[in-house]
Amino acid sequence: MATSRMAPQLHPVLLSRMEEARARTDALFELLPPNAFYERPIHERHRLIFYLGHLEAFDWNLLSGPLELSSHHAELDKLFAFGIDPVGGGLPTDAPGDWPSIAGVEKYKQQVRERLDECLYGPRALAGETLLHVAIEHRLMHAETIAYLLHNLPATKKIPQGVLSADLCPSPEQRQVVIPAGIAALGQRRNVPESFGWDNEFDETHIDVPDFSIGMFPVTNAEFLKFVHAGGYVNAFYWKPGDWEWRQRAQLEHPHFWSRRSNTPATDPDTQWDYRAMFGVIPLPPSWPVYVSHAEASAFARWAGKKLPSEAQWHRAAYGTAEGTERQYPWGNSAPEATHGNFHYTRWDATAVDSHPAGASAFGVMDLLGNAWEWTSTLFAPFPGFEPFPFYRGYSADFFDGKHFVMKGGSPRTDACMLRRSFRNWFQPHYPYVYATFRCVEE
Ligand SMILES: [Fe+2]
Numbered sequence: 504m505a506t507s508r509m510a511p512q513l514h515p516v517l518l519s520r521m522e523e524a525r526a527r528t529d530a531l532f533e534l535l536p537p538n539a540f541y542e543r544p545i546h547e548r549h550r551l552i553f554y555l556g557h558l559e560a561f562d563w564n565l566l567s568g569p570l571e572l573s574s575h576h577a578e579l580d581k582l583f584a585f586g587i588d589p590v591g592g593g594l595p596t597d598a599p600g601d602w603p604s605i606a607g608v609e610k611y612k613q614q615v616r617e618r619l620d621e622c623l624y625g626p627r628a629l630a631g632e633t634l635l636h637v638a639i640e641h642r643l644m645h646a647e648t649i650a651y652l653l654h655n656l657p658a659t660k661k662i663p664q665g666v667l668s669a670d671l672c673p674s675p676e677q678r679q680v681v682i683p684a685g686i687a688a689l690g691q692r693r694n695v696p697e698s699f700g701w702d703n704e705f706d707e708t709h710i711d712v713p714d715f716s717i718g719m720f721p722v723t724n725a726e727f728l729k730f731v732h733a734g735g736y737v738n739a740f741y742w743k744p745g746d747w748e749w750r751q752r753a754q755l756e757h758p759h760f761w762s763r764r765s766n767t768p769a770t771d772p773d774t775q776w777d778y779r780a781m782f783g784v785i786p787l788p789p790s791w792p793v794y795v796s797h798a799e800a801s802a803f804a805r806w807a808g809k810k811l812p813s814e815a816q817w818h819r820a821a822y823g824t825a826e827g828t829e830r831q832y833p834w835g836n837s838a839p840e841a842t843h844g845n846f847h848y849t850r851w852d853a854t855a856v857d858s859h860p861a862g863a864s865a866f867g868v869m870d871l872l873g874n875a876w877e878w879t880s881t882l883f884a885p886f887p888g889f890e891p892f893p894f895y896r897g898y899s900a901d902f903f904d905g906k907h908f909v910m911k912g913g914s915p916r917t918d919a920c921m922l923r924r925s926f927r928n929w930f931q932p933h934y935p936y937v938y939a940t941f942r943c944v945e946e
């Protein structure tokens with residue numbers, strides 16, 4: 504931290520949140536022994552060393568201009584500027600030797616923090632607080648995406664946390680919950696004091712939603728296993744053509760997070776399944792939400808004779824009430840707490856979908872925030888009145904390409920600040936690494 508601090512010009516809460524966010528991402532890199540930094544746990548993404556530099560380069564590239572700071576290492580500002588979105592592109596081909604040393608990146612990180620903090624805590628404050636919100640939430644989003652990466656690193660290349668234990672609780676009985684017709688108020692209003700939203704959360708948009716029913720719980724591993732046994736992965740009928748092509752190419756026979764204990768076919772009911780948890784392998788937990796890609800979720804829904812919910816349907820099931828009003832959170836208007844769901848870094852893995860009854864919505868739909876993001880059938884697109892952030896024009900607009908689907912909810916590694924009602928996440932349909940599940944609707 505800089506020594507030349509003066510009275511804070513920015514909101515002190517925001518500055519302490521920035522410090523907490525830095526501690527959060529620093530702790531992730533402390534899980535890595537030095538020989539793991541140059542690993543690439545997901546083929547389509549950068550090596551881990553990139554993310555160590557990226558968080559600081561992003562903050563620098565965002566804040567140094569408004570703070571009128573000149574660069575001390577322009578080459579690294581550029582090298583660490585952007586990640587990779589793997590839609591349709593080839594795989595990266597860089598070698599470990601193409602990247603700077605860990606010590607070099609750590610030095611860059613410290614220099615960036617010191618120089619930014621001299622201003623953030625000093626007399627040359629930023630005009631407005633939006634940029635600092637952006638830096639904080641960008642970093643916290645990466646606290647989750649880095650967790651996906653680490654999840655795919657062999658257990659021997661990360662320092663274990665806690666005790667690895669099996670969870671063989673049976674899956675609760677799934678039921679369809681009827682949601683009466685009503686209005687879903689997506690997004691948020693502009694210019695509400697002290698509130699922040701990314702560009703894609705504006706403007707507030709009201710959608711009429713006819714009545715429908717939705718799964719009380721997200722689809723669990725036990726439920727999804729029935730689809731696997733029924734030949735769901737070998738029957739093209741259930742898959743959209745592009746999804747089927749991807750399944751064929753990837754030779755997918757089961758969710759990415761599962762592994763087979765024997766060489767028996769996936770469709771064999773006697774096949775024993777394991778689950779790749781963050782720090783090792785455990786028997787497949789029947790009651791946890793299944794983590795799958797949008798393509799697999801869609802195929803399951805078709806097999807079940809149902810559909811994925813639209814963004815508006817999901818929103819209505821989560822936040823609507825019989826009186827026609829909306830809640831801030833599914834459980835009401837009080838701030839998120841650990842009893843409401845599995846979020847905000849409490850756990851590295853999922854829990855049973857029925858383990859947080861205090862988080863149920865007004866209609867009795869369970870496990871909406873936390874445990875897993877939930878796929879919707881809605882393509883990521885702007886709400887009416889959308890305007891890109893002038894300082895980050897491509898943040899959302901680059902993904903309004905008809906190739907990304909909206910996800911709602913939140914995972915075990917989602918920060919509580921991003922559980923706000925208007926927050927939208929999005930991913931392409933053939934990316935099986937995210938903590939994402941789904942539930943089915945009938946119309
Ligand atoms: Fe980023």
